[in-house]
Amino acid sequence: MFTESWLSVGPTLDECIKCNICTSYCPVAAVTDLFPGPKYAGPQAQRFRENGQPHSPDHSVDYCSGCRVCNEVCPSGVKIAELNARARAQIAADQGIPLRNRVLGRNELLGKVGSIAPSLANFSLHNPVSRVVAEKVMGIAREAPLPRWSTDGTFVDWWNSREDQRLQSDKKVVYFHGCATMYYEPFIGRAAVAVFEHNGYEVIVPPQNCCGLPMLSNGEFKAAEKLYDNNLRKLGPYAGDGFDIVGTSTSCTLTLKEEAPELLDRHGEDALALKMAVWDIFEWLRELHEAGELRTDFERIDMVLPYHAPCQYRAHRVGKPAMEILSLIPGIDLRESEARCCGIAGTYGYKVEKYQISMEVGEELFSFVREQGDEVEITACDSETCRWQLEHGTDLPSRHPIEILAAAYGLYDLESRTLIAR
Amino acid sequence: MIDLLVIGAGLSGLMAAYHAAKASLSVRVIAKGLGALHWDAGTIDVLAYPPDSAGVVNRPLDQLAALPPTHPYRLLDEADIHAALERFAALTAELGLPYRPAAGADDFVVSENILLPSPLGAARPVFLAPASQHAGDLGRPEPMLIVGFEGLRDFYPALIAENLGKLGYAARAAFLPFALLSERRDANTVHLAHALDDPARRRNLAVELKRLAGPGERVGLPAIVGLDEHPAALADLEQQVGAPIFEIPTLPPSVPGIRLYQALRRHLLQLGVRVEAGMEAVGFSSDGGGNIQWVETATSARPLKHRARAYLLATGGILGGGFDSDHTGRVWEVVFDLPLTVPQQRSQWFRPLFLHPDGQPVNRGGVRVNRRFQPVHPSGEPVYANLWAAGGVLAGSDPIRERSLTGIDVVTGMAAAKQIVSSQAIT
CATH class of the missing domain: 1.10.1060.10 (Alpha-helical ferredoxin)
Incomplete structure (x- = not known):
């Protein structure tokens, strides 16, 4: 090898x-x-x-x-x-790769198939009987926090539905939504678009594929190569034209920047251009803020907010930009988690032999959240699987910081996770 | 833009960050990784074997004036050195991890080095020790019972007791089962220290120690008595066993050093200072006026720029990673490529003996600074107007040979920060 x-x-x-x-x-x-x-x-x-x-x-x-x-x-x-x-x-x-790991690696395919009939898919996956079967047959832990398919359409369904309402501007940004926003949490993408447009950016959503991380972390390098090369073909021209490509999933942005090119030996000029064009959304917003261009017309949000920076930020090595931006919002009492990891680590905690380990690792984070007191109503974390794990371990809803920011602009309702029409 | 960017999260960088933050500067600490303190015995060693000394010096603060003029301590007034050490002791008391000089010494100036047992059973001279190590003072009369745990690597009580015996100190050894501390098949000193944060485990250990300890004996353990709950764990164990207990620092990872790192890091966070590991400095820019404009760290894509009014280089010496070298013998300073006094020929780095009594020339080299702790050219001119340096990166001492590593860190870290606070870069 x-x-x-x-x-x-x-x-x-x-x-x-x-x-x-x-x-x-x-x-x-x-x-x-x-x-x-x-x-x-x-x-x-x-x-x-x-x-x-x-x-x-x-x-x-x-x-x-x-x-x-x-x-x-x-x-x-x-x-x-x-x-x-x-x-x-x-x-x-x-x-060889066990069937379970092949399935868990195919995030995009799962998303597509489930989205054909999301209610049925949710019922089929999330009822106790099928979870026991999934554990026995596949080795997917029955308690693990698997996501639910979106029942009000995918992100791109929504994006296409508002073609005539999109902001047109000289300032443009390319949005990489990733599979989780596409199929499970389209509201994250809606919040991101609202924030981009509020700051005067026209959003471009080109066709794109899964970043390949689930396959890379399950050792399926060959299949991941195909996905990465597709993305290189689809996003490369934007990178070449000098567009910033901004993502809301810290693991997808990390994969496009560093993981995939490094693990798959993609060191050509096009791969380098893509790497340099990709930003995690709060990394990008912090840059905007440092240039004095981030709007700060925030509404006050009175809340105690435990924030956990996902492990991928550690790998990005850019500090904790979401902390820096959220701390600009009046009223938010941010409590920074120093827990090392939530335990889920992508698909790690889904696996039956690792579920217990993932919960014990996550205990550091769960107990930190409990220590912040009863007034805590939601937690925040940038990464989707970490948020699902946080909800599983604390019984509190968890939000992406971009949802908090959109709410502070008065554009988003944090409870219903819907945009507020203006 | 922040006031001060500290590069390096060892003792000198953390002490400088502390001093600057107390003076209301906005400070950030960045580091390639965690280091130095995690390997350290967690004691403050000011000076034990000055150049040309025959044996251990008793009163290190009496000897400072006799050091070579290029030694980092000689860049400072003695009163400032005493004040820095006293400030450090006061800070550790405030953090609940009190460091003290030899028992009974109120005045640091006349205070003597304490001899403490090393994990090989040698006598290790230190100036300030944390509370958990004081009962190991080899000047005390009580015989020692050294207790180890079967399966804990790099800590062998029989070896320690025998070597202490050869030096004339009364010591005997005992082993306890590993299972007393942990159900794990294997666990390192940090895991075990964490396990002893649990009062139930301490009770089990106390029962066995009480059974082993003879009348009038003091008990030496590997340094694993609690991590987050260390002060309470130590007091609790001593009370239950009914004998003085002391910790012997282990080979890395060294829990006493880690406790000091964690306490300082937590305190810095309260002062608004973030310590960011995993940020390796890979570039910088300076303007025409001789000022550093920014330092860049590696990320997953574009380097991240850190802009500050002042910069402190606290990356350590050869061990800490402040210098690098290649097979030709070239040695360079890793962040700013500052002029170094390290011999540029490999044949001049070492003497023929590994443990040569005069130390190794390569360890004596480093970044030469002026009395304001600014790195200078051979001509004496500062290299950059807004750059300072402290700790192991400094030229002029052989800290391993002298046993002055952590003393130089504390004293020069504070001194450099003091210079930065009063410099034109800030005001």
Whole structure:
């Protein structure tokens, strides 16, 4: 499984000085013996995987959730999470990919199929009998917080329905909605469009595919290549023309920027142009604010708001831009979570053998939310699967910060998750 | 734009950030990763083996004037050094993690180094120790019982006791089962310290320790007595066992250093200072007037620019990552490529012995600064008007050899911040 990008990732293992800071901060190693820690599964086991070794020596790497705390705390710049992602792909190549992981990797297909008859799909998936069957047959944990298909159309259905109401402007931005906004949470996209247009930007929504992350994290690199290359073809021209491509899903934007090109060896000029054009929405809004161009005509929102920055922000390495922007809104008492991870880690916590681990990892976050007191009515997090996990672990509704921002502009109702007509 | 960007989240950077934030500056700390303090014994070592010394010096603060003129301590008035150490001790008391000099010494100036047991059973001279290490003072008469846990790596009580015995200190060893601390098959010192935050586990441990400890003995444990609840855990355990308990810092990850890091980081957050790890400085820009305009850190795509009025380089020495080198022997400072005093030929880095009594020349090199802690050219001119440096990156000391690593961090971190606060870059 030797690829060109070993050249950028592989040698970093020689920087490991075995200080064990990664293992001390790893949220998974803190709760289970099944994962011995990033140092062991990463740079140490890596020495036995190199030079064409046919088999991975250490299958415990499958229990790495990919949260990247290790990368963040490593003082030596070892790309531990990337080493682990490649090792998982090697296991997948050795042993084949279980049906369950193939299904979980096909986010876009699931979205499309379910959206044909969403009520039926929701009933079929979310009744207790089918969840038990899904657990027994597929290994998808019966308690895991799976999403529900949108019953009032996909995001693009809505987008097409308001063709004549779209703002036209010289300032334009390309929106990458991702699968979750497309099929499960179209209201996130509506809130994003409202915020873009409120700030005077015309929104362009080109055809696009799943970013490929679910496949990458399940070791299905070949299938992910196809998705990434499709996106490169569809979005590349916009990147080439100098448009910003802004996404509301922190994991999709991370995949387009770094994960996919790095794991799939896409280092051409077009891939580099796409990487440089993609922004996470709050990263982009912070840039707008620093240029003095973000509108701050906020209505007061009186609430205590626990905010959890998802692990993908750690990988973006841009700080916590949503914290910075939400703190501009009068009345919001922002409480910053320092929990390492919510536990769900994409599709990790859906898997029956990992569900319990994911809940124990998430306990750090759930107890933080509980400690903020009874006045807390909602929580906030940028990533969809993390929000679903947060709701599962706290029984409180969770919102994307873009919904909070749209509400502060008076454009969005946080409870019903609908736009307010103006 | 913020007032001060600190690059490096080790002790010198954190102390500088603290001092600057207390003076009402807006401060951010960025770091490539976490470091230094996580490997550290968590003590403040001011000076134990100055150059040419035959053995341990008793009163380090008496010896400062005899150091070479290029030594970082010599850039400061002695009164400022005393004040910085006293300020550090007061701060740690405020944070609930009190550091003190040798017992009975109210006056830092005449205070003596304390000898504490190392995890190999050597005598380790330190100046300020956290409360949990004081009962290990080798100057005390009580015999020691060193207790380890079967399966805990890198902590072998028999080795410690035997080596202490060879040095003339009364010590014996005992092992307890790992299962007393954790149901895990394997767990490192941080996991175990976290486990001992739980009062029920401490009760189980206390029962066994009480059974083992002879009359008049003090009990030495690996440094795992609590993480978030450490002060309460220590007091609780001592009370239940009925004997003085001391911690012996372990090999990394070192819990006493991590406690200090966490306490400082939490306090900084209360002061409005964020410590952002995972942000590696990869570029900077300076204007024609010799001012740094911004520092860039790597992200998943475009570098992120950090703009500040003043910049403090606190990236550490060779161990901390402040310098890098290649196979030809070239050594460079990683953020601003500042002039270094490190020998540029590999053959001059090391003496023939690994543990040479005079230390290694490569460890003595670093960034030369003026008395205002601004990096300078060989001519003595500041390299940039709004750049300062502190801690392990500084030239002129061999902190490992001298045992002055954390002392230099505290003292120069505070001193550099003081200079920044009163500089033209800020006012």
